[in-house]
Amino acid sequence: MIADRISLVVIAVVVTLVVAFGYLRLGDRALALLPLAWNRRLLPWLFVAPAAAMLGLTLVFPAILTVVFSFFDAEGSAFVGFANYSETLSDSVTQIALRNTVMWVLLLPALAVLVGLTIAVLAERVAYGGLVKAALFLPIAISAVAAGVIWTFMYDYQPPIAEQTGTVNALITLIPGTDPVAWIINEATNNYALIAATLWTQAGFAMVIFAAALRSIPEELHEAARLDGASEWKLFRHVTFPALVPTVVVVATTMTVIALKAFDIVYVMTNGSYGTDVLSTVMYRELFTAKDNGVAGAVATILMVAVIPIMIFNVRQFRRGKES
Amino acid sequence: MAAQVEDVSAPVVHHETAVRAGQLRLRLGHLPLHLVVVGITAVWLIPLLGLLVSSFRPTPAVLSTGWWHSFALPGDYTIDNYREVLDRNSMLLSLFNSLAIVVPATLLTVVLSSAAAYALACMQFKFRSGVLLLIVTLLIVPVQITLVPLLRVFNSLDLTGSFLGLWLVHLGYGLPFAVYLLHNFFAALPRELFEAAEMDGASRSQVFFAIVLPISRPALASLAIFEFVWTWNDLLTALIFLGGFREVAPMTVAVSQLVASRGNGWEVLTSAAMLSMVVPMAVFLAMQKQFVRGMLAGFAKG
Numbered sequence: 120m121i122a123d124r125i126s127l128v129v130i131a132v133v134v135t136l137v138v139a140f141g142y143l144r145l146g147d148r149a150l151a152l153l154p155l156a157w158n159r160r161l162l163p164w165l166f167v168a169p170a171a172a173m174l175g176l177t178l179v180f181p182a183i184l185t186v187v188f189s190f191f192d193a194e195g196s197a198f199v200g201f202a203n204y205s206e207t208l209s210d211s212v213t214q215i216a217l218r219n220t221v222m223w224v225l226l227l228p229a230l231a232v233l234v235g236l237t238i239a240v241l242a243e244r245v246a247y248g249g250l251v252k253a254a255l256f257l258p259i260a261i262s263a264v265a266a267g268v269i270w271t272f273m274y275d276y277q278p279p280i281a282e283q284t285g286t287v288n289a290l291i292t293l294i295p296g297t298d299p300v301a302w303i304i305n306e307a308t309n310n311y312a313l314i315a316a317t318l319w320t321q322a323g324f325a326m327v328i329f330a331a332a333l334r335s336i337p338e339e340l341h342e343a344a345r346l347d348g349a350s351e352w353k354l355f356r357h358v359t360f361p362a363l364v365p366t367v368v369v370v371a372t373t374m375t376v377i378a379l380k381a382f383d384i385v386y387v388m389t390n391g392s393y394g395t396d397v398l399s400t401v402m403y404r405e406l407f408t409a410k411d412n413g414v415a416g417a418v419a420t421i422l423m424v425a426v427i428p429i430m431i432f433n434v435r436q437f438r439r440g441k442e443s
Numbered sequence: 444m445a446a447q448v449e450d451v452s453a454p455v456v457h458h459e460t461a462v463r464a465g466q467l468r469l470r471l472g473h474l475p476l477h478l479v480v481v482g483i484t485a486v487w488l489i490p491l492l493g494l495l496v497s498s499f500r501p502t503p504a505v506l507s508t509g510w511w512h513s514f515a516l517p518g519d520y521t522i523d524n525y526r527e528v529l530d531r532n533s534m535l536l537s538l539f540n541s542l543a544i545v546v547p548a549t550l551l552t553v554v555l556s557s558a559a560a561y562a563l564a565c566m567q568f569k570f571r572s573g574v575l576l577l578i579v580t581l582l583i584v585p586v587q588i589t590l591v592p593l594l595r596v597f598n599s600l601d602l603t604g605s606f607l608g609l610w611l612v613h614l615g616y617g618l619p620f621a622v623y624l625l626h627n628f629f630a631a632l633p634r635e636l637f638e639a640a641e642m643d644g645a646s647r648s649q650v651f652f653a654i655v656l657p658i659s660r661p662a663l664a665s666l667a668i669f670e671f672v673w674t675w676n677d678l679l680t681a682l683i684f685l686g687g688f689r690e691v692a693p694m695t696v697a698v699s700q701l702v703a704s705r706g707n708g709w710e711v712l713t714s715a716a717m718l719s720m721v722v723p724m725a726v727f728l729a730m731q732k733q734f735v736r737g738m739l740a741g742f743a744k745g
Binding site: 120121124125127128131132135136139140143144146147148151159160162163164165166167169170171173174176177178179180181182184185186188234237238241242244245247250251254255256257258259260261262263264265267268269270271272273282283284285286289319322324327328331369372373376379380382383386387390398399402403406407412415416418419420422423426429430433434437438 | 476477479480483484486487488489490491493494497505506507508509510511535536539540542543546547550551554555556558559561562563566567568569571574575576577578579580581582583584585586587588589590591592593594595606610611612614615616618619622646647648649651652672675676677678679682683690695698699702703712713715716719720723724726727728731734735738739742
């Protein structure tokens with residue numbers, strides 16, 4: 120089996136490279152036989168068409184179809200109007216998922232900006248800054264699945280009389296009179312616990328972006344303010360932070376999208392139990408357990424609608440960038 | 444920081460007292476600074492250390508005491524967890540499944556996106572800005588919106604559980620970011636580079652292969668690392684389009700199945716999670732520079 124996998128990789132790599140090279144070189148030559156005006160018009164599409172076709176087949180058409188399905192019944196045979204929406208929105212599971220998704224969208228960007236910015240600024244001021252940055256940086260490469268295992272382990276709970284094997288509970292029970300908390304099961308803490316685990320994987324991303332933005336602020340600004348006797352805090356508040364606002368927006372929107380799409384870590388740590396569902400886990404269950412394409416489509420469409428404001432914002436930013 | 448203060452104080456002597464006072468304030472205020480930085484570092488490193496240590500502890504020890512107890516001498520460590528997870532849970536096959544999914548998917552994404560980005564950045568044609576705007580829009584589409592119809596198509600074409608199907612889905616999902624990143628890079632290349640070659644009668648595809656791709660190696664490397672790590676770490680797409688068959692499951696799916704059947708116990712889970720992290724971590728650490736550069740080009744541009 121393993122040998123099969125290796126040969127599959129080798130064949131796929133060779134075929135991809137040969138086909139891509141042959142397609143572009145031969146296509147280019149074939150188009151050269153056309154009149155110049157036609158060649159000019161068609162040649163760009165030789166390069167763009169494969170990618171454009173894949174975008175259409177995997178993203179654009181499926182997205183449109185999902186919205187259409189959301190107005191049909193489970194098998195997609197009868198038009199039901201907004202019935203799927205009213206069904207799912209009146210379901211307490213979806214309501215909890217909506218509440219949790221809102222919580223994710225409010226907390227994850229705010230915390231990622233806070234931690235990322237704090238470390239980007241403070242790491243410059245300590246001798247061991249490299250270590251700190253490396254610590255935040257490492258989890259970027261860790262899958263949400265592995266992070267889920269790591270944090271399930273960190274949050275592990277044993278009854279108060281037993282020895283605590285989870286790091287978090289072992290630490291808090293050091294304080295006299297404190298009982299261990301079942302972080303993942305307790306509904307007062309579990310959503311925060313999941314968001315914190317996601318923050319652990321994402322804060323490094325925010326830090327890298329902020330560190331680069333900090334480096335691009337002209338040093339003279341800081342020197343001038345320092346010579347005028349400004350305190351470090353005032354310096355940050357009035358010089359550094361205003362220059363970073365565009366970066367805060369970039370990090371916050373990226374994290375908002377990550378929060379909206381959250382699936383893996385919830386799936387691994389709780390599978391949506393104990394009131395931790397988010398829209399993606401509800402949709403996954405509708406798709407696989409309930410096998411209801413209509414309701415699954417409705418949940419996905421709700422998710423999509425939530426992203427649209429960020430999409431419009433991005434397109435505006437992109438257009439502005441083009442003009443300048 | 445200290446170096447900057449000295450640079451300033453050297454030529455501008457009369458400001459020295461102000462700078463000294465600033466330094467004193469800084470030193471007095473250092474304790475909270477260190478507390479915050481050390482605290483955050485600990486929160487980020489301890490979970491990793493805990494996983495690493497636990498993965499080498501024998502089963503009874505993992506179940507009865509916290510991982511930090513293993514530091515008491517004599518240390519009681521074992522590689523049995525790794526042996527067990529590789530043998531009994533066929534994690535080795537999953538490792539190669541992950542490679543068989545990730546390598547072709549990454550290559551396809553790099554190939555298709557570089558061709559498209561070249562045309563979008565360096566040629567004039569109708570609908571060019573339309574395609575670009577579409578790509579910027581698709582950058583943040585939640586893939587969840589595509590799952591229902593794609594799964595139907597997969598079922599009717601009998602693609603569920605095949606690597607080919609998953610390559611194509613990863614390719615489609617990866618393209619918006621890939622084209623966007625490379626477009627930014629290609630658009631910044633000096634035009635004279637290819638105009639001279641075109642004057643000499645080189646065709647577009649010759650320019651693409653002989654000039655554009657070789658000088659874009661850093662950007663292509665950044666993109667490849669990104670796609671590699673993302674695809675490796677993906678769970679949702681593999682879960683949906685591979686249909687949960689054990690013999691094609693990549694590492695993320697295999698580990699999540701271990702979690703679901705908790706009967707396996709922690710010790711196997713920790714070593715499985717460690718194994719699933721080895722490859723992306725190695726790629727990531729070996730090529731951090733390219734990773735960061737790709738990140739900045741792809742996101743910080745806004």
